[in-house]
Amino acid sequence: MASKEQVIVAAQEADDSSGNNGSNPNQPTTYGANRNPSSDKRFFAWFDANDGPLERRTITKLDFFILSYAFIGFWVLYIDRGLLTNAYISGMREDLGLFGNELVSLSSIYSAGYCISMIPATLFLTRFPAQYVIPTTILGWGVFTILCFRAQSYGELAGYRFCIALLQGPYFCSIHYILGSWYRKDELVRRAGVFYVSSSVGTMTTGLLAARIYQSLHGALGYPGWRWMYLVASCITFPIAIWGFFSLPGTPRDGKRWFFTEEEFGIAQERMALQGRSNPKGFTLSKATLKRFLGRWHFWVLVPWNIQWLMGYLSMATGGPTLWLRAQPQYSTVQVNNFTAISPSIGIVLIMTFSWVVDKKGRNAILPVIAVACGIHFVSKFAWILYDTTSFEYKWFATAINYIEVSLSPINYSVANLACAGDAEERAFVVSSMLALSTAFNSWVSFVAFPTVQAPRFFRGYVMEAVFQITYVGWTAFIVWFSNRQDKKEAERKESDIGDAAGEKSG
Template identity: 70%
Template sequence: MAEKQSYGVDVAAKYRPENARDADRQEDTDGPPEEHRPNRNFSKKSFFAWFDRNDGPLERRVILKLDFLILTYAFVGFWILYIDRGILTNAYISGMREDLELLGNELVQLGSIFSVGYCVSMIPATLLVTKYPAQYVIPTSMTIWGIFTLLCYRANSFAELAGYRFLVGLLEGPYFCSIHYVLGSWYRGDELMRRAGIFYVSSGVGTMTTGLLASRTYQSLDGALGLPGWRWMYIVASIMTFPIAAWGAITFPGTPKDGKRWYFTDEEFALAKQRMILEGRFDPEGLSLSWLSVKRFLGRWHFWVLVPWNVMWLMGYESMVTGSPTLWLRSNEQYSVAQVNNFTAISPSIGILFILGFSWTIDKGGQKAIAPLIGAVSLLHFISKFAWIVYDHTSFGFKWFAVAISYIEVSLSPINYSLANLACAGDAEERAFVVSSMLAISTAFGTWVPIVAFPTVEAPRFFRGYIMEAVMQVTYFSWTCFVVWYSARDRRRQQNAEGPTITSTHQPHRDIMAPDTPLHPAEATSVDVLKGKIDGERRYGYDINGKQKRILLNAFDMNGVGHISIGQWQNPEDKSSHKNRLPYWIELAQLLEKGKFNALFLADNFGSHDVYQKSHAPAIRSGTQWPLYDPFVVISAMAAVTKSLAFGVTACTTFEPSFILAKRFSTLDHVTEGRIAWNIVTSWSDNAARAMGLEKLPGHDLRYEMADEYLSLVYKLWEGSWADDAVVKDSTTSTFTDPSKVKKIVHHGRFFKSESAHQVDPSPQRTPLLFQAGMSPAGSAFAAKHAECIFIGGPNPAFLAGKIKKTRDLAASQGRDPYDIKFFIQFTPILGATDEEAQEKYERYKKYAIGDGGLALLGGISGIDVSEFPLDEEFPTDPDHPLMAKLTPQQRERLLSRPQGYERWTPRILAEFQSIGGSGNFKVGSGKTVADELEKWITVADVDGFNIGHVVVPGAWADVIEYLIPELEARGWLGNGDYAVPGGTARENLYATPGDPKLRASHPGYKYKFSSHD
């Protein structure tokens, strides 16, 4: 035998408490948990720092790319929008008024006509961006509004000009809100305000340069080619618009839903999407806008609070929109036309400083800074209004001061719209609807309020208008307090739901994959009713009717040596080296059925663990999941000697051809008589990818997008290809199967193509029972959509309770019954007749543990090479330490997650920790002691079952049957001590529904069931 290195053998027992396990670091064939990130609200960072201190090199590269690609186009596009919009006022004072005989209130009427077009298109066009690629929708609308801006130069009447201005407004309508929607689709909460501020600076630059451009155009081109200067203003503005639109079509990234563009690598795009999942911001569901959607939007506080708030804000600076300060400047005869055009740049120039200062303040100070900031701005703006309210009693200098700071309230725009982006983070369609409604309804007020409050003939005094604006300052600030209160209430509710020990502000999330068909089958219960089932009073551990739950036990194994307890193959009690022989599996299946285990769950992976010491040698030497055999081939033998035990087997959507996988599972569903389950994984190892002939795996989130489409395809094969009565076996017509009742499936998707009928007739369950073990946010989202059983983990029951509730909420929001999903955690007991006997076993097992193997397992799953750290030194906690700086924030957090009771945390101690039971929850004790621990997870976390791990096989499960199961039966947690449906299918036993082996009606796969029409 080769000499072994066992870091854990000599470590004192006091460093290994009996139940010090962090299930969020458990082995998971989906890959490393990626949910937790540092809470950036508490980062110590400079006011002017562009990145968060926890942003790694890859994330910083992604942020810089996003900044360049989004902000350059957003900035330049909004700049030209303001020029195309604002050139009207400059043309009016530069000769258009006289040439077109606009001698009454035509200027304000033209502004109102523009506003009508602007607000009419805003909501539907912004929602359009949730369905179609923003990188094409936005530049297209810009090109067309540029054409109508150009046509304004030839206007010879008020009616013709009004028509062009209406169409310019109609096409400009979606730009501002769509850009805010796009910003909210890429940036974290601590990044968003600054980007929105930089974007909005372009409005100030646009307003400022409109005057300068108009002045220069008037001076240089007035009379050129026989055209007056005001007509040239429209020509020049439109010519500038077209190349900007083309730039957007080439470089603008759209939203994550729109797919990866040419300048992102797969890794960068996956990280960009992952950032938003961690923020709780999700891709739209892709559903058509309907009354049900509108009811969803209107059923929350966001619309009813944020929209009036925005109206008050916009009405507070309506004089800026109508150009009232410019008209005061024009009324002073000492100023020439050119001077007035130049002076119009002063206020937006100062406004740029306000915009940047305000947005930086909120990004750095958090939402607690919003009310004080808005209060100060409203007070200053309120005072400035008296320059006009008491016009005859204020000085020329005070009026100039009011003109100079007139942009200060406009500068709050990034705060208003970014706050809406954050408030509606969990629902992309609502986010688009609320943001666009805020501006559309405010603009609708802007179509008639100026006519009443700012009629052109009352220039420059506008007494009624400025009185209105002063009142709006008070109401806007007062309403701000409501907005802040509602936002704080939502944050408190979120934190309460996460449980007392959560270390991240992020939450489990909705599905990131836009489905190719609606998520809500006609048979599904309404979302409100489904969520009501969760929010109603219910004691954990009991169903919604108050009946004690039947807890399900699965045996957790792998067809190979060294599953989660590395080195036990040396232990004479362990039989894992016999897994390449059928008698092991036959005897195990009989043992598990005797003990009334619900299922045998078989994990699997491809490739070897080669991160630790940058070699697969430690894993191969120690027998760390090596050798590893195919789990499928042993299922039939076990099914032949059992009647009720189910079998869960792992298969990968990234590597398995969908048609072959569907055929294999249908066949197994037949031969097991419906007792087969599929543990869906996407793989997590580039090593596995290379084994399959790929250079590396697709990006993490991309794999889940692929898996989502993969599931749609196999649902079509399993559920939709054959009618239940297709097999007729009619010898009179020599017909085995009625061809009219078998449909060819035609699937042409983004990732997969298939054209064939399913080869296997309908099996007992049709679709196998679906497990999903992903611990990442994308994996959790995928599971909430597809899984019937979710393997989930957490460091303690209170933490896990919040995770489970949120996942049920997520499932309900997608139209699923939240209690159709059963939650299992990994739990490894070491049992004896007494606590002392169990402890003796544990001490005996430790003698065989191989620490190098435990670290090889950790490295393979997490990507962390612990061999780089000094063996007996504490892991450094400084993220800038040279060894820690190479890790991602998720890897650092995982490595530093010290279980309770550990006085020190070094590689040697971690090696011992990993080598017995992996990283899952763990308990040493008698049946009573372990049952007490399980009850905590049942009654506090609301789990439905346990994946029972092992140290030695099959003895660990024999101990469960001897010591633990009788204790659980006595406490009423295992029902009547038998299977819920003896001899039934996996799904019948899971749900205790005899005679109902098919998918639940609320499951997304149910909608694919066979019908006589295509």
């Protein structure tokens, strides 16, 4: 084994040989990307202390064009997706005769469509430019949101919801794939947090927007307020889709966009090369590809982890707390729609806090953050499990804090992005599989755990959620331990390789 001094010298020589010192014209051009991110992680600093001016300018452009579009696109997705519950409590239930389990059925139909398209569409991005694929899907779901305006029956509405889900399925995983294509590991979780804040803003906006539309447009031109909700949402969707064709950077493999100079695009590519982040070679369905995807630990460990996470907050997806608010006779329809904005408002603070702490403190912060969030969420579940004996205030606390586990999303998907950094196609597959298979569970578990006719008690569902708080924390502890072990082995292997190379050179 080489000494520490030999390892350092060999590493420095390897760095020097990869740069363009002018003596070898065949060497690739280097642009001065930060090779050694600072160990001094100032908590409120946005850039690393060792990032140069060109790199900071490049990061700023990436932040603006990726995060702004990711944020606004997911915001409108959550509006189009989340209007179902608000429409249901605003007259759609009576107009379409949805007096049984139709609400949970519509949620399950949406989940089925959402998970079907997720994996193939995300892998699609390894062959085709994301800046064209993603805006096209947004245009598509905007069309079907308009059609919800005219739905006359449960079956018709279910068909439109399924098509919306098919077209919305690619968005979340595709954005995470794009984030993982541009950002270093010390930058990624914060950006994922900024992106995911849009889900809270979208959920919050949905309630406030629904309340305002119901107040202002209920009965206008002979249409009830819930129909106007879908029409207004679609009018927001189309301009955002069109903007994406011009502003979304896609991935480095897709080529330079108009807002990058050659130097900025070069340093962006260099940053990812230094992270070991590879460009996709283009997905092809073959036995070798499936063996590559399923032969590593990433799929088998990260997918079950994500399923436990999603099952732990399934009541939010099925409208559990909203149906409790609707059951309170002292609240009007407008008030209930407004109150649905409280939980996601708290979620905005939680998302940014959790993601920022993990980005700054590293992997060792993951388990404490998740344990604290799940501990609070676990306690809140007993407001519903012991429904007949808990106070009104306790139930309100559980309703308000309901977003706390959802707020861990940037951590889950960033862990997957970093674990699969060296294989772009596997990264797309694992990230999309995490959400697709979790959503597949959602499509049938919600029937068993949260049938609408049991609202607002849902005893079985809330017991299930409490159990998953415990298993999710335990699985997180295993992932952190296993990842640290894998990194230690990889570091020892690299040190050995560098030491052997230095010994050969000195010999």
